Amino acid sequence: MGNVMSSIIKIKNLSKSYEKRLILEQINLEIESGEFLCIIGPSGCGKSTLLNLMGGFMKPDSGVITLQDKPVKQPSRDCIMVFQEFDQLFPWQTVQQNLEFPLKNDKKKYAKEKIRQLSNDYLEMVKLKEFSHFYPQQLSGGMKQRVAIARSLVTTPKVLLMDEPFGSLDFQTKSELHQTLLEIWKKTQTTIVFVTHDVREALELADRIVILKDGVIKQIIPNQNKDQSEAKMNEIIKYHSP
Ligand SMILES: Nc1ncnc2c1ncn2[C@@H]1O[C@H](COP(=O)(O)OP(=O)(O)OP(=O)(O)O)[C@@H](O)[C@H]1O
Numbered sequence: 001m002g003n004v005m006s007s008i009i010k011i012k013n014l015s016k017s018y019e020k021r022l023i024l025e026q027i028n029l030e031i032e033s034g035e036f037l038c039i040i041g042p043s044g045c046g047k048s049t050l051l052n053l054m055g056g057f058m059k060p061d062s063g064v065i066t067l068q069d070k071p072v073k074q075p076s077r078d079c080i081m082v083f084q085e086f087d088q089l090f091p092w093q094t095v096q097q098n099l100e101f102p103l104k105n106d107k108k109k110y111a112k113e114k115i116r117q118l119s120n121d122y123l124e125m126v127k128l129k130e131f132s133h134f135y136p137q138q139l140s141g142g143m144k145q146r147v148a149i150a151r152s153l154v155t156t157p158k159v160l161l162m163d164e165p166f167g168s169l170d171f172q173t174k175s176e177l178h179q180t181l182l183e184i185w186k187k188t189q190t191t192i193v194f195v196t197h198d199v200r201e202a203l204e205l206a207d208r209i210v211i212l213k214d215g216v217i218k219q220i221i222p223n224q225n226k227d228q229s230e231a232k233m234n235e236i237i238k239y240h241s242p
Pocket residue numbers: 018019023041042043044045046047048049050197
């Protein structure tokens with residue numbers, strides 16, 4: 001028989017408003033363990049709000065989100081967020097020190113050698129081994145984002161939440177990062193929830209694409225075969241555009 005899939009995140013009847021303006025209305029969604037899910041939708045439709053709720057950075061007005069069947073009440077090491085801004089790195093620390101920081105503070109109390117080994121492994125995964133002694137200000141935007149991804153994953157969270165992480169990068173850098181991210185995702189089997197307003201980016205990356213609009217999920221489009229044809233693009237744009 002086929003795989004038994006299990007949901008790692010369950011969102012039930014979730015609503016959220018800001019100052020009486022309803023942003024998300026009765027959202028229901030289950031995210032499978034190991035899945036790469038993209039959320040797309042027009043600007044201001046509540047994508048970041050939904051991601052922040054999943055990460056425990058804010059509370060819903062009603063409804064519930066569970067991570068491995070436990071209600072999400074606050075941010076946790078199991079569910080890490082990567083933002084669009086590059087300046088999440090500590091400027092006074094080298095690339096390697098930035099990567100080792102979360103490991104040194106992890107409740108697993110890694111030995112020194114293990115910390116070095118893990119940081120080296122992840123630097124290799126994001127192809128930045130030769131830059132381990134560089135400081136963030138010596139790196140390009142794309143490189144900083146590679147470090148941010150490595151730092152988020154080095155403590156092996158269950159879920160990675162990414163809020164338009166490549167939004168301000170050029171096309172070439174973006175495609176390189178897509179490849180790196182897909183490689184790491186396959187290797188680590190982390191569940192990834194990725195917010196973007198770029199249809200092509202969603203088609204390149206996602207197993208499933210959630211289209212959010214007017215406070216509700218308009219459609220969920222399967223994309224296991226990463227079909228980037230014009231027909232598929234149009235299928236999404238049909239729901240996505242105003
Ligand atoms: N803290 C807040 N207080 C009041 N309104 C807010 C707050 N945060 C977001 N909003 C509003 O809620 C709506 C949804 O915002 P959100 O950032 O979730 O949208 P988004 O889909 O991520 O947008 P974008 O694609 O432009 O980043 C927007 O209209 C925004 O102005």
